[in-house]
Amino acid sequence: KAGVTQTPRYLIKTRGQQVTLSCSPISGHRSVSWYQQTPGQGLQFLFEYFSETQRNKGNFPGRFSGRQFSNSRSEMNVSTLELGDSALYLCASSPRLAGSYEQYFGPGTRLTVT
Amino acid sequence: GEDVEQSLFLSVREGDSSVINCTYTDSSSTYLYWYKQEPGAGLQLLTYIFSNMDMKQDQRLTVLLNKKDKHLSLRIADTQTGDSAIYFCAEVGSSASKIIFGSGTRLSIRP
Numbered sequence: 001k002a003g004v005t006q007t008p009r010y011l012i013k014t015r016g017q018q019v020t021l022s023c024s025p026i027s028g029h030r031s032v033s034w035y036q037q038t039p040g041q042g043l044q045f046l047f048e049y050f051s052e053t054q055r056n057k058g059n060f061p062g063r064f065s066g067r068q069f070s071n072s073r074s075e076m077n078v079s080t081l082e083l084g085d086s087a088l089y090l091c092a093s094s095p096r097l098a099g100s101y102e103q104y105f106g107p108g109t110r111l112t113v114t
Numbered sequence: 115g116e117d118v119e120q121s122l123f124l125s126v127r128e129g130d131s132s133v134i135n136c137t138y139t140d141s142s143s144t145y146l147y148w149y150k151q152e153p154g155a156g157l158q159l160l161t162y163i164f165s166n167m168d169m170k171q172d173q174r175l176t177v178l179l180n181k182k183d184k185h186l187s188l189r190i191a192d193t194q195t196g197d198s199a200i201y202f203c204a205e206v207g208s209s210a211s212k213i214i215f216g217s218g219t220r221l222s223i224r225p
Contacts, residue, residue, distance in 0.1 A: 004156070033212070043157075043202065043215040056212050090156050102147060103213065105156035 002027065004093050004106035012112045018079040021109045025072050025093030031055075032074040033103060034066060037088040046089075049074050050097055078111075086113045118216035120203055125222045132190040134219045136203030139184065143205040146179060147213070148188045151200045160188070160201075195223050 005024045013019050025032050034046040045058040049068035068074045072093075078085055088110050092103035117139045126132045138146070144165050149157040163170045163177045163186070170177045176189040190197055200218040 006156075035215075042217045045212050045214075048212065058212070092157070102145070102159050102162055104159060105149075107154075107156045 004091060004104055006089075006091055006106040006109050008109060009107065010110045010112075012114065013081050014114050015081055015083060017081050018077065019081060019111060021076045021078075021089055021091075021111070023074045023076070023091035023093075023106060025074070025091075026104055029093035029095050029104075030072055031094040031097055031103075032068055032072065033092045033094070034074070034076050035090045035092065036060075037090055037108070038086075043090070046076065048097070055097060081113045083113050086111060118203055118205055118214050120201075120216040120219045122217065123220050123222070125224055126193050128193060128195060128223050128225055130193055132188075132193045132197065132221055134188045134190075134201050134203075134221065136186040136188075136216055137184055138186065138203070138205045138214075140205060140214075141181070141184065145206045146177075146186050147202075147204040148175075148177065149202040149204060149215075151202065151218070152198075157202060190221075193221075193223055197221060198223050 007022045031050045033048040036044045046060055047057045047066050048055045052068045063079045066076045088108045090105050090108045092105045094103045120136045147162040148160045150160050151157050161172050161175050163179050174191045178187045200220050202218045203216040204213045
């Protein structure tokens with residue numbers, strides 16, 4: 001069974017631009033969660049989608065948004081990029097809601113904002 | 115509030131046992147996890163333990179849970195160079211809707 005895939009793996013953007021990251025979960029998994037990982041803040045939860053609905057959201061500004069499609073693939077969008085958005089963005093999939101089952105992580109997308 | 119704490123670094127000699135410790139604050143946690151992250155990679159689920167268990171063993175890995183002290187540990191027997199990584203402890207928060215991660219412990223192996 002293929003693992004969680006994320007595209008692109010690396011991305012360089014400039015301040016003020018917007019970016020869309022994609023995550024394809026493990027086949028049959030309906031939950032996709034997104035995390036931001038930085039050296040200073042560690043792993044921070046962004047949001048979780050389950051069956052195309054956002055089920056939970058972390059403490060991030062409205063510039064961070066996401067969606068999930070009927071095939072469970074998910075996209076995350078960040079608008080008006082800031083230097084502080086430079087991070088590794090990880091997505092994780094789970095067959096059920098993340099709080100009730102272990103999650104499986106993708107390799108991440110490394111976003112650099114200049 | 116929900117919080118998970120780990121020490122930042124651990125250095126052990128190859129062949130010795132490594133013990134990585136974690137404390138958490140949410141007494142209603144139902145699941146506790148250990149993840150491993152190698153350089154440039156995502157997180158790999160190593161093992162997990164239900165809150166009604168005290169211990170779980172899986173090959174070289176032993177997880178101990180002390181609910182009274184809200185303390186979780188991961189013991190890696192016969193530590194190898196391939197075990198060099200950052201290890202994250204995580205708990206399911208009381209709302210059971212998200213996972214709270216610790217800051218990670220960087221394990222380095224010396225010859």
